[in-house]
Amino acid sequence: MAKQSIFGRISTLVRANINALLDSAEDPQKMLDQLVRDYTNSIADAEAAIAETIGNLRLLERDHQEDVQAAAEWGNKALAASRKADQLRGQGSTTDADKFDNLAKIALQRQISEENQAKAVEPTIAAQTEVVDKLKDGLNGMKQKLEQLKAKRSELLARAKTAEAQNKVADAVKSIDVLDPTSELGRFEDKIRRQEALAQGKQELAASSIDAQFNQLEDVGELTEVEARLAALKGGAQPAQAAIDAPSVPYTP
Structure with a gap:
């Protein structure tokens, strides 16, 4: 068997x-x-x-x-x-x-x-x-x-x-796929882009503020010249002559 x-x-x-x-x-x-x-x-x-x-x-x-x-x-x-x-x-x-x-x-x-x-x-x-x-x-x-x-x-x-x-x-x-938005590098890149955008926004905001200040300077200069001519008229000078003889008033901020 x-x-x-x-x-x-x-x-x-x-x-x-x-x-x-x-x-x-x-x-x-x-x-x-x-x-x-x-x-x-x-x-x-x-x-x-x-x-x-x-x-x-x-x-x-x-x-x-x-x-x-x-x-x-x-x-x-x-x-x-x-x-x-x-x-x-x-x-x-x-x-x-x-x-x-x-x-x-x-x-x-x-x-x-x-x-x-x-x-x-x-x-x-x-x-x-x-x-x-x-x-x-x-x-x-x-x-x-x-x-x-x-x-x-x-x-x-x-x-x-x-x-x-x-x-x-x-x-x-x-x-290490840098094109994958879910990867660590993709998230880090997105963070940098947001920081760059923030910096650019701050720069544009700062530039806008400076332009406004220069515009104010021009407005003040025009007002000062008007006051000078008015004073000249009150002193008896002709408008055209007053404009010529009016002293230039420097702007003092």
Whole structure:
């Protein structure tokens, strides 16, 4: 039963579709690691079972060979006894001749017994030989699957590392995207723009205040000139002359 169990496991694993197993697995790497362990353990069990089966087969073959050899030896003894009986009978020694004929019969009986034993074990040897051949084929298939698993595992690990590196690069590029208004640089730039706009507004406000002061200066100058001309008129000067003679009054803020 143990050998049959090992043989059944070999057949199942050899027929297993590795790609289908990986597609259905949540974590292909863990699945591969477990499969590699299962295959390795199954191969070790299979090798032990096959070695035991081969050992039993060799014992059967050795016993069969001994039976065949014993049958041949008993045949030779029967032939030798029969010839001795014929020789003695030719010499007129009937009693001794009958004795050797009886020995020949006993040898022939032993020969038949050994031949029967040899024939009886031959079907078992044939069946065991077929089982051993199938076990060897199954074991070779498992070893091939194991190599496929190891290669697939290496491929997946390399792809996983590449994908991880690509994701890290993509995340790094995204984190320094200056065009992204939600990024830190984008918010900092927006803050600077607001500060620049505030400074510009203050500058424009200051410039507007200075212009107003200069406008006031011009208005004061005009009023001062009017007062001077009025004073000149009151002093009896002509308007035109008063305008010429009117002293220029400096503006004192």
